Amino acid sequence: MAQKRVTMADVAKLAGVSTTSVSLIMNNRQGTRLSAEAAIRVRAAADELGYRPNLTARALSTQKSHVIGFISEQVTTDRLASGLIRGALQEAKRHGHVLFIAETEGEEGSVHDAIDALTDRQVDGIIYAATRPQSLHVPASVGSTPVVMLNAISDDVADAVLADEYEGALNIIGLLLDAGHIENVVVLGRSLDQPDDEWFTIAVQRRLAGIWDALRARGVTPIAQLDCQPWSVMNGYQAIHDLLEANVQPRAIICLNDRLAFGAYRALGEAGLRVGRDVAVVSFDDDDIAVYLDPMLTTAAAPFEEMGAQAVRLLLDGEHAPGEHLVPMPLRVRGSVKVPEKVGRLIPHPDVEPNWVR
Amino acid sequence: MAQKRVTMADVAKLAGVSTTSVSLIMNNRQGTRLSAEAAIRVRAAADELGYRPNLTARALSTQKSHVIGFISEQVTTDRLASGLIRGALQEAKRHGHVLFIAETEGEEGSVHDAIDALTDRQVDGIIYAATRPQSLHVPASVGSTPVVMLNAISDDVADAVLADEYEGALNIIGLLLDAGHIENVVVLGRSLDQPDDEWFTIAVQRRLAGIWDALRARGVTPIAQLDCQPWSVMNGYQAIHDLLEANVQPRAIICLNDRLAFGAYRALGEAGLRVGRDVAVVSFDDDDIAVYLDPMLTTAAAPFEEMGAQAVRLLLDGEHAPGEHLVPMPLRVRGSVKVPEKVGRLIPHPDVEPNWVR
DNA sequence: GACGTAGGTCCTATGGAGGCC
DNA sequence: TGGCCTCCATAGGACCTACGT
Numbered sequence: 193m194a195q196k197r198v199t200m201a202d203v204a205k206l207a208g209v210s211t212t213s214v215s216l217i218m219n220n221r222q223g224t225r226l227s228a229e230a231a232i233r234v235r236a237a238a239d240e241l242g243y244r245p246n247l248t249a250r251a252l253s254t255q256k257s258h259v260i261g262f263i264s265e266q267v268t269t270d271r272l273a274s275g276l277i278r279g280a281l282q283e284a285k286r287h288g289h290v291l292f293i294a295e296t297e298g299e300e301g302s303v304h305d306a307i308d309a310l311t312d313r314q315v316d317g318i319i320y321a322a323t324r325p326q327s328l329h330v331p332a333s334v335g336s337t338p339v340v341m342l343n344a345i346s347d348d349v350a351d352a353v354l355a356d357e358y359e360g361a362l363n364i365i366g367l368l369l370d371a372g373h374i375e376n377v378v379v380l381g382r383s384l385d386q387p388d389d390e391w392f393t394i395a396v397q398r399r400l401a402g403i404w405d406a407l408r409a410r411g412v413t414p415i416a417q418l419d420c421q422p423w424s425v426m427n428g429y430q431a432i433h434d435l436l437e438a439n440v441q442p443r444a445i446i447c448l449n450d451r452l453a454f455g456a457y458r459a460l461g462e463a464g465l466r467v468g469r470d471v472a473v474v475s476f477d478d479d480d481i482a483v484y485l486d487p488m489l490t491t492a493a494a495p496f497e498e499m500g501a502q503a504v505r506l507l508l509d510g511e512h513a514p515g516e517h518l519v520p521m522p523l524r525v526r527g528s529v530k531v532p533e534k535v536g537r538l539i540p541h542p543d544v545e546p547n548w549v550r
Numbered sequence: 551m552a553q554k555r556v557t558m559a560d561v562a563k564l565a566g567v568s569t570t571s572v573s574l575i576m577n578n579r580q581g582t583r584l585s586a587e588a589a590i591r592v593r594a595a596a597d598e599l600g601y602r603p604n605l606t607a608r609a610l611s612t613q614k615s616h617v618i619g620f621i622s623e624q625v626t627t628d629r630l631a632s633g634l635i636r637g638a639l640q641e642a643k644r645h646g647h648v649l650f651i652a653e654t655e656g657e658e659g660s661v662h663d664a665i666d667a668l669t670d671r672q673v674d675g676i677i678y679a680a681t682r683p684q685s686l687h688v689p690a691s692v693g694s695t696p697v698v699m700l701n702a703i704s705d706d707v708a709d710a711v712l713a714d715e716y717e718g719a720l721n722i723i724g725l726l727l728d729a730g731h732i733e734n735v736v737v738l739g740r741s742l743d744q745p746d747d748e749w750f751t752i753a754v755q756r757r758l759a760g761i762w763d764a765l766r767a768r769g770v771t772p773i774a775q776l777d778c779q780p781w782s783v784m785n786g787y788q789a790i791h792d793l794l795e796a797n798v799q800p801r802a803i804i805c806l807n808d809r810l811a812f813g814a815y816r817a818l819g820e821a822g823l824r825v826g827r828d829v830a831v832v833s834f835d836d837d838d839i840a841v842y843l844d845p846m847l848t849t850a851a852a853p854f855e856e857m858g859a860q861a862v863r864l865l866l867d868g869e870h871a872p873g874e875h876l877v878p879m880p881l882r883v884r885g886s887v888k889v890p891e892k893v894g895r896l897i898p899h900p901d902v903e904p905n906w907v908r
Numbered sequence: 909g910a911c912g913t914a915g916g917t918c919c920t921a922t923g924g925a926g927g928c929c
Numbered sequence: 930t931g932g933c934c935t936c937c938a939t940a941g942g943a944c945c946t947a948c949g950t
Contacts, residue, residue: 210937247670249918274632291651312605425842484783607943611917
């Protein structure tokens, strides 16, 4: 068992050179040219023995571990935000890096522990991701390790990757209104005068701002704004249910997220109203359930994968203007909005339900 | 910038001892007792300087990295299976370990690369997870690094953690039948005589076996078995829709997974049938959508978190009987099955829709 | 009894040694 | 005498540990 790993020394011995030469050759060092013949011998020996450099040892000596730490508060749980990890993972892989994952369960001190666990292992950089784009505190214990906030912001860190909620909202509402759905518009999720609370994150603020700017730009005034918190299926259902009971007939519903839309569908269905025919619905996030609905939901997708990838790039790049980095939210145009041909041509193709395996 | 990290040597100098002493004291080595006074001096110095051991260096010298590698084929994508990671993460943390994540996109050779990336970094063990419990090949390049298969099996590896599909099926079907839903039973997803195919994984085989054994044990014969692949919302809808069109009236539907159930709900609803009143529905997995449905879905939950945790325990333990390790599937009893009081007492509490943040 | 020295983990970085023209 | 080419010894990096004083 446990046959020891092949080391540089083994290769050196077999090739009849020093370990230095092996190192230089295996790393393709320019400048200090060894004889082509020696290089061939070394490579042959390495191949024969199946030599692979020990990256731990290399990290110790170069101070570069080629590892990125990914801290999240429950991101791995959230099916939406697992896209963040996925995007980061793929981009990291493209650069020969690998990801350390550490999760903080929101407990105090838990972040601190996670950061220690990562810096103790000499990660080259840290991505600090959140489910909600709230402002987070980053302990000073990171030291000089570069940090990028992902779907979050922090007073302690310059770089942050966020979805471009404002533009996304402008676009999706623009789509709705340009398609002619300008009467009896309802905003579901949060009203303009709802007092600030913990849910009113920077992302929500911008999303809402985009919605209203788009409405105002076209002179459209909603007939109702429905507060509800949290944005759950149940609350979406209840809000639209109550609205219909009060004899208000929406022709277009702007949902602040897909779960609210899901609830709205149900309430509408119970009242005999058909989405796409009687009522247009748009939403945000492109949750998995968006394509489970009938008709499928038109929504501004949260670009989580791209955001994750972007965070890795920022970390590895080093040379970039610090600040917020906004990633566009692609529109998923599907059956919940009837779009005239003319407008339809300008926008991306509908998605289909993915082939889930289980 | 980049103020160098505090090393053992720094602590030693400040405390006026050798690095050896620092090492021994910081690691609480018994046996070789240093003076209590020296220990105090060293700890004070370490505190003052904010010393933390460099785990990379430690790993190099002890051959223990306290890192576990987690390889998955798209597990991070799948919102169901992200529970695997979450469970593993928390258990690893409890043991002072951290998780390397590597994803293979199903490409050939990709697994090989992932394994290399991990073993090059001296991980203490590897968890190889899959979305479908299929049989996977594990390249010999793992060498002597211990491997545990998670939600998968392999001819090359003894240990595997799987959901106890058979028991889960026995239980959930038992629940359905014991509640009195024994007439006009329909099995939705896969029939007994459907030929083997790529979807017929070991998990599906056992799930199906459990269903039928439970049915037979009570002398119940379904009035229909509906094949469909993949198990999507659309296919579930279509199958039940067609069934109703053919004038077959199900009183109980056994869905092979939650997405099928989702589709079934829709088809039933369109036909004016109410789940929980006219038709009982049970299912598998406890997907997020299970609680979005109305009434909420009664389902045998895939115990992903517990499975992930179990995999970590097996890796760290070392002393255990090798083989398959089955994790029970808890029943989530909700509104889709009317359960008589008497039976209801014996089973867990209904869940509620989680407070999603976005 | 209390502690330090030296050698081990594996790789990289640097200055310079030896041979040849 | 110098220059050029090929190569290596040595000294890190930060830690652990067997042995010695």
